[in-house]
Amino acid sequence: MKKLNSLKNDIESKLKFKANDEIKLDKNLFLATSGKKTYNIRDIEAEIESSNENFSSYLLNPDAKEEKTRFLLEEPRPFINLFPEQKPNFERYYQETINLLSKEIKPNEQITILINDSLLQEWVRHGIDNHKGKHEKCAFCGGTLPSDIWTKLDAHFNKESEELRAGIEKLITTITNAVERINNFIFINKENYYSNLHKIIAPLIDKWEKARNKYSESLQSLISQLNTRKQNIFETIKTNEIENISEEILGLIVEINKVAKDNNTKASTLINDQHHTRYELRMSEIARFAIDIDFIKKSNNIDSLEASNQVVYREIIAKREEVKQLVEKKESLESQAKDETKGAELVNQHISDFFGHGELRLVAEGESPNIKFKITREGTDAKNLSEGECSLISFCYFIAKLEDEIKSQEETRNLVVYIDDPISSLDSNHIFFMFSLIETIIAKPNRYKQLFISTQNLDFLKYLKRLTSPNGKGSVSHYLIERKQKGSEKGSFLVPMPTHLKDYVTEFNYLFNEIYKVYKEVGGDKKAMISNTYNQFYNLPNNMRKFLECYLFYRFPNSESPLDNLSKIFNGNTPIIINRFINEYSHLTYIDRGWKPIDVDEAEECAKIVIEKIREQDPEQFAALLQSVT
Known part of the structure; x- marks a missing residue:
């Protein structure tokens, strides 16, 4: 026993010191909240127990500890807008370039020297714009321009060739704009992301830069080929094979947006994430502490010593129980005397x-x-x-x-x-x-x-x-004690128990019978009969409400308020009439109802509506109910 107490005291003092003097005071390991204001030995014992003594699985390496400690310093980051997730139009640009480069154009009247010299041909084309209608002599050499020079040149540079040239220039402008858009499409600042996402977003930034440059180079290649055809408009060009990385770019945009979404979500869950991070750091610290003090070995020693003591305890308990039984036997014998x-x-x-x-x-x-x-x-x-x-x-x-x-x-x-x-x-x-x-x-x-x-x-x-x-x-006989009134005389009577109570014992049968009593035909003055059975009459609205709640619940069990389904079995304004009768007369919704007697005709009419509707919609159930109360 002495050794057991010594071991327990030793491990308890170490746990107390670790919990109260280290973990509780380190804000990276524990931060007080309104729900958990302190950390003590009971907490460290519970967390050691939750680890199932698998301490090595909770240990963090220095880099992981540093990263998690840095994350605890994070403040909420601004919202990051997502980029449009759409594939670039490279396929369209490439196909249009093929069409323009392969389109054949022949002049109406060829000027051989121009056909063979594309630079001279382009120089002449620009010269037409500077001379035609403006000069009679060549502005370069001063020679007189022949009278048929414009006719020959117009035949060479025909409408078809000029339309092709205009199409090439338009496509060059479109692709040039695409190059500018892809270069300015995405700008990612790693510092806008939480630190634990840096290792994810940083590689994506590098991949994006490489993909963007590669895509720009592909577009520039198309522009270069178009310029070559533009300079020699009458010569077709076979388009070079160019790699299309549009799918890769779209995939990168989706990945970048996913990290941005995680970052935006983390802004709303930052406190919980930091709470979990602090738990991971604390469990790592507890695991290292448990290993250092050889917690498992000491716990096993304590368990072994306690098991030995339990054998002795069980023997003591058995003897106590034996004494107790002897005392009880003695008391029993004395009691029997x-x-x-x-x-x-x-x-x-x-x-x-x-x-x-x-x-x-x-x-x-x-x-x-x-x-x-x-x-x-x-x-x-x-x-x-x-x-x-x-x-x-x-x-x-x-x-x-x-x-x-x-x-x-x-x-x-x-x-x-x-x-x-x-x-x-x-x-x-x-x-x-x-x-x-x-x-x-x-x-x-x-x-x-x-x-x-x-x-x-x-x-x-x-x-x-x-x-x-x-x-x-x-x-065996069954009876009810029933209170009745006849005129001014009141009394209690022993009457045979109705079948619905004797055979079924359910309130549903009873409620149906109370409504059916008002509905069924009776001899004599019904108003007098009702006034002599005032209990039944004044309980009718409440009985009808409870019966309809039960009936509607089993018909439509998907509603918290069964009476809301009245309109599903009654047509027209009948649900309103029923609602008024069962609510105003059973709940006294308006105080003036307490000053006026219930309308007998209205009660009889409501009973008739309910009974006949059940007869119409559920004839088998109606027959069974009627059999149970008659």
């Missing part, structure tokens, strides 16, 4: 077996005949018992007394048992156990003359139908 304590133990047995309440016990105190009972919870006097616990103990005591009555009498065929709503304050689990207790102790042995059970709980009623009866279901 007292008459009343036997009843208390029987109550405790029922509480434990049927309800799982091992902590609640009934304890007998004193000597017969002056024995009193007290209720304990886990060995101490129970205080502030809930209503459900009181009902539970009372019922178990009643059952225990009833068992004594059954055992003490040779003939129990005259025994009449009445149980009045025993589960009014119990939860659903206790409802089932209450039924089990009645079934096991009373119903199944069948040692009684009559058994009456009243309840207001439909779940309990459902279980009561499973009780063992002496002569099958035919020997």
Whole structure:
């Protein structure tokens, strides 16, 4: 034990120092937030545990640590606009160049000396513009120009050749502009990107410069060939093969935009990214620390020593349990020596077996005949018992007394048992156990003359139908206590339970029956009948609302508000009429509704609309509902 404590204290002191005096004070490893204001030994222990002692996988090399530390200094960067992702028009330029260079042009009347000398031909073409209509003599040599000189030259430089020349010049201008656009298309400043993206964007910048220069060279090659044809307009030229890198350029633009998107996204996630980076730096530091102090070996030693101690602890616990059982046996024997304590133990047995309440016990105190009972919870006097616990103990005591009555009498065929709503304050689990207790102790042995059970709980009623009866279901009757009014006289009456409660026990059948009572034809004055059954009448709007909510939910289970689907089954203004009736009369939306009696004709009409619409749309379900309540 001494060695174990020494090892624990040593490793605990090192963990405390690392957490409190180093990690907590280093803002690169931990930064206080509103959600996490400090860092202590519990935190470092949890992070060591999360590593599964695989410390080497968390270690960072110096370069990675430097990069991540630098990232922690980052401030939000401005938004970077994306470049249009479109392929350059090189293919079009190249095809148009081929067309112009290969187009054949012949002069109407060839001047041989010009055909053989392209420089002289170009010089003459410019001379025409400077002399025709302006000089009668040559401005260069002063000689008189022949009278037919313009006719010969016009025949040589015909319209077709001039159109070709104009087309070449236009294409040269277009390609020259393309060279300027590609040179100015993208400018990337690496400093606009977060530092952890520099290693991605820097190579792309180099690739872009090379691709742009290569593309410009390809365009310049097209311009050069066009100029050659322009200088000798009557001689076709075979176009040189030029590499088309348009796809490469488009791919680079897409990659550059992707990095820009990541950069823009990082601006919104910077705080979370820095939080994760700080976690990585901290885990690297913790991993290095754990390796330095030989944490795994020391932990294994502690585990080994604790395992040895556990063997001793288990032996101690076993002996304690043995002593406890002997004490309980002694108490049991002492309890059995007292008459009343036997009843208390029987109550405790029922509480434990049927309800799982091992902590609640009934304890007998004193000597017969002056024995009193007290209720304990886990060995101490129970205080502030809930209503459900009181009902539970009372019922178990009643059952225990009833068992004594059954055992003490040779003939129990005259025994009449009445149980009045025993589960009014119990939860659903206790409802089932209450039924089990009645079934096991009373119903199944069948040692009684009559058994009456009243309840207001439909779940309990459902279980009561499973009780063992002496002569099958035919020997069981079901009744309702119903309050009625006739004129000024009021009273409660015992009436046969309706089929929808006796056989189905669902509120849906009950609600349908309440609406159907108003709908079906009855003899005599219906208004008088309704006023004498005021409970049914004034509950009708609320019953109708609950019935429609249930019916519409199963018809259209994709809406949070089932009544919003009224228009799907009712036409015209009927949904508005129904809505008004079930909302204004059930919720008292307007206070003046509380001062006026409900309109009998309106209630009857709404009931008629609902019943007949269900009959029309769901005839099979209507027939089944009607069968369940008639």
